[in-house]
Amino acid sequence: MSSSLQLLFFFILILNPFLNMISAQLSPTFYATTCPDALTTVRTSIRQAVSRERRMAASLIRLHFHDCFVQGCDASILLDEQATPTSERNALPNKGSARGYEVIDNAKAQLENICPGVVSCADILSLAARDASFAVGGPSWTVKLGRRDSTTADIDSANADLPSFKSSLDQLIQNFDRKGLTERDMVALSGAHTIGQAQCFTFRDRIYSNNTNIIDAGFASTRSRQCSQTSSADGDAKLAPLDLVTPNSFDNNYFKNLIQKKGLLESDQVLFNGGSTDSIVREYSTSPAKFSADFSLAMVKMGDIQPLTGQNGVIRRICSSLN
Structure with missing residues (x-):
């Protein structure tokens, strides 16, 4: 082999890892040529879903x-029990409460019609979260x-890694830190509870604690009207808005509630x-612009958690199933 060819092969070997790294990076324009209408299609689908049901955001x-x-952000939560016996849908933090699967399925079906096998379910889920936030004023x-x-799901990790409604501050900080997220990221992301609802069994102990040092008495009394102290199948599933004041609008009222001891x-x-x-809660309670900016940054950062890229993973044609 000539010295020039040897030199060429040397540079290829040296550059190859960097080329793979570059090709595996996420990019806002990833579908610009392969599916140029992807973002518009998802946005329209999500807006329609939220219009039908505000809570869906x-x-x-x-x-x-x-x-x-x-x-990581790999759409593993979308795989149902027919696809894998370790479906994350059956994990305690998800079973009976995680929802919106059909909305993602609908967006995916529309994309399969215009550019089959191109857009991943993981990307649709990332876009859906952004579009849902914007649809309710966020x-x-x-x-x-x-x-x-x-191509796999992990119910054990779902049970271990997802925060609990009874988590302490130290537990939450450790939980988010393991995912590369800071305390500020954690508080900002928690601000998503400015919208949405929770089931009675998740806040029953809190509203009946009779401890005015940790909960506002009037707030606890109001919540008790929709959540009896005695557990029952029907009663446990009753819903209450996480933010009593503006439950359907994405704003910073969640943080004002916390200062008043009205966190659900x-x-x-x-x-x-x-x-x-x-101090972060106080900052967000007085600056909706700062909260919005930090929430956006934290969502982008969360979307970077261990994505499958390049030759890793697959493009599922149906999000709940394996190809």
Whole structure:
């Protein structure tokens, strides 16, 4: 082999890892040529879904969060029990509460009609969270794209890694830190609870604690009207808005509630309870613009958690099933 060819092969070997790295990076223009109408199609589908049911915005944001916290943003949460016996849908934090699967399925079906086998379910879920936020008056942000879908789900990790409604502040901080998210990211992302609803069993202990040091008495009394102290199948599933004041609008009222001891869940109120995140809550309660900006940054950062890219993963044609 000539010295010039040897030199060429040497540079190829040296550059190859960097080329792979570049090709695997997420990009907002990932579908610009392969499916140019992808973003518009998803946006229209999500707007229609939220228009039909305002609550769906919160459900889609939560679905994206619960996906990214388990083996990365790979649409593993969308796989049902027919696809895998380890379906994350059956994990305790998801079963009976995670919803919006059919909205993602509908958006995927529309994309399959115009550019089959191109847009991943993981990217649709990321776009859906952004579009859902904007549809209810929340911030928008630039979504990086190019994720691929997993072929596995992990119910054990879902049970272990997803925050609990009874988590302490230290537990939450550790949980988010393991995913590369800071305390500020955590508080900002928790602000998504400015919309959405929770089931009675998740806040019953809090509203009946009779401890005015941790919950406003009037707030607890109001909540008790829709959530009896005695557990029952029907009663446990009754819903209450996480934000009593503006339950259908994405704003900073969630943080004002925390300062007034009106956080519905224990995991909400611990963000303002004499701990290290009190100052962030106060900041967001007085600056909706700062909250919106930090929420957008945190959502982008969360979307970067262990994505499958390049030759890793697949493009599922049906989000709940394996190809």
